[in-house]
Structures are given as C-alpha cells and as structure tokens.
Amino acid sequence: MNVVIVGCGRVGAALADAFDRAGHRVIIVDVSTRAFDRLPDTFRGSAIRGNGTDEDVLRRAGVEGADLFVALTEGDNRNIMAAQLALEALGVGQVIAKINDPVRAEAYSHLGIPTLCRTNLMADAVFGFVGLPLTGTEAIMSAVGHHPGGEEHHGPGVFVAPTTGGGGAIAGREAY
C-alpha cells in the first residue's frame, strides 16, 4: 500500500523503515532535511522536505489517494490539521494522528480521527509494569464519531470507523 508519514523523528523514521522493508511505498515528510539522517541507507521511499500541514506540499509530495497517512510531528495541532487535510482534501483512505494531550486525543477520536496518544500509552506501560490498574485507553483510539466532512468528499464507508476493538490498529492492518 501507499503510506505517508509526516514527521521524521525516531518513531516516524522507524515506521518508514519498517513499511519500506515490508515492501510498501513510503513517502516521508519533514520540515528539516537533517531529520532524514535518521532513515537507514537502505530506505527506498521518498523523503520530502516541507510543511506537512500545507496542502500544496502534500499534493506535490504525491499524498493524494494514499492508503495510510500517519501524522507524527511534535505538535498535536499540526498532526490534527495534517490528518484532517489528508482525509478531507487529499482522499487518503485511513489516517492516524499522534495527539499527546489526552483531552484533545479523546475529542478528536469522537470527531472521527483515529488518534495515538503517547501520554496514555506510556502511562499504561508503566502502570502495567508495576501492577497498577490500567487507564483502559486503547493504544490507538479508534474513531468513534463521524468526521464532519467525511461523507461529502468520499463515499460512505471510505472512512473506516470501527467502534470496538482496534487496540492494535497498526498490527491489524497487515492485510493490506
């Protein structure tokens, strides 16, 4: 499948490498070319320098119609906006936005954006390790609502909104 990753930090670079090794087509976007140093020499995808919240940049990078779009920059709001751009303007099939603020993460999962919240993720990892009760939040909060513009731009069903399970959403996508 065609995978787009915005933000070439440690996670972004590792994901890009993994998708690349698994034989997928990867486009990774970052504002800094130095960030691309994190990619291994074997990386065969495209590394595009630019602002991942800029529609023109994403379009030029060839994001249109991609199967999966993962927004992993340092800024919650940048990730939220990039993911919504991808869904609304660029016809991307599935998006995931990293939102570290748990309140915003929950709010946007209700708005139909699957979110990945590092705060919940790490807290639960520690809770689990020391035997405290978990928060019970899924690693990737599945989209529980409908994205406000989702239906106007795409046909119904394009936006996958599972309401149950989905905890290991990325692992569950191996079928692609």
Place this chain on the structure above:
Amino acid sequence: MFVVVVGGGKVGYYLSKELIESGHEVVLLEKDRARADQISDEIGSIVIAQDGCEGKYLGEAGANRADIVAAVTGDDEDNLVICQMAKHHFDVPRTIARVNNPKNEHLFKHLGVDEIISPTRMILGSIEQDIPVHELLHLAALGQGELELIEAQLSEESPAVGRAPRDLVLPEGCAVIAVIREEVAMPLRADTILMEGDKVLAIGRPDCEAALHGQLIGEAAEEAAPASAEAR
C-alpha cells in the same frame, strides 16, 4: 456579548481592547506568560496565561457560556483546533478563525469554523486589483535560457478566442503546445477551438514573445514592451 479570544499577539490584543471599550465581556488566552502579564497590565485582568488549544483552559476561560470564540494566533493549525474544540466540545454558537494560508480557508469552512478571516487573502485581493491579468506568464526557461515556456490566459479581448491554434500567426521557432481548460490539460487537436479562460502553453525563443503576446493576449505587442514591466 461574551467573547473568548485566543492568542495575545497584536491582533488578539487590539481585538480584546476594542471589544472591552465597546462594553463586551472578554477573556483572553495567551500561553506566553510574559506577554500575558504585559497585556494584563495594560487592559486589566482578563488574561489567562494558558494555552487555549487545551480543552481544559478553554473550559476555565468559560468557553461553555461564550457567545463567540475568536482564534487569532499566528498558526493556522492552532486556530483550527481551537475553533473545533470550541464548537464540538463546548457548543460555542459562533467561532471565528484567523487563517494565514489562504488555501486553508476551504478546509476550515468545511470542518465547521463559522467565520474565516484571511489577512493574506485581503492583501492579495487588494494587490491583484492593480496587476494587469493580461500578461504572459513565464513558467520556465529551458536549456540555457534559449527557449522559454510561456503561459497566456485568454481574456475576452484575445484575438485567439474562437480560433483554432493552427490559425494563429506565429513566427518560426515558436510553438503552441497545449491548452489548460478548467484545470484540465489538453493536447492541441485539429478541431481544438480556443475559448475565453483557456490557458495556452507555448514554447519559443524569447524574441518570439512580442508575437505571442499579440496573438494570444491581444493588445499591440509594443505595449507589452519591457519598459512597461519595469515601470511597475
């Protein structure tokens, strides 16, 4: 009216000040503490020194009873999130966002922001009134610059409108290569008839420009001389 303003830059500052002067109730959220203190000193203790993108602080500012939330920070993504949180989390009846990249206007509208203010668009609009649209656009220099790729948008005055490209009188070393009609690129065919609004692409030597101008734009070629370009 009760207005929550997010972003204490110049816009947020003057907006809050004017609103207070006209008797409205205002709370301003500015995450930079030094800036927040400075504004408090000047217009009173209406400032909360917190990030308005966080739902928690929007709540503390009283967003759930606000008539309007105005997101006027310098970052489009922040303004979008503020308005969406206000709308969907606090049921604010009216949200206003400042948008810097005019291309984001459509997205913001689509995602439910009620009003969009784009300073870039406004200034652009003001400037564009002064720019003649009837000019050739240089898209690229080819080779060492001996050839150039040129675009001309056909206005209603263009002599090329209603004619076939092969009827254009063009000097040697110059070719019309394609037409873009309603954002769709089309090759030139024998039955192609040029229409108003078409963008015609041509390749030629720089000295063919006057002739191209005359055929595609319309006015006397001399008027498009570099002198007038320099005058702008």
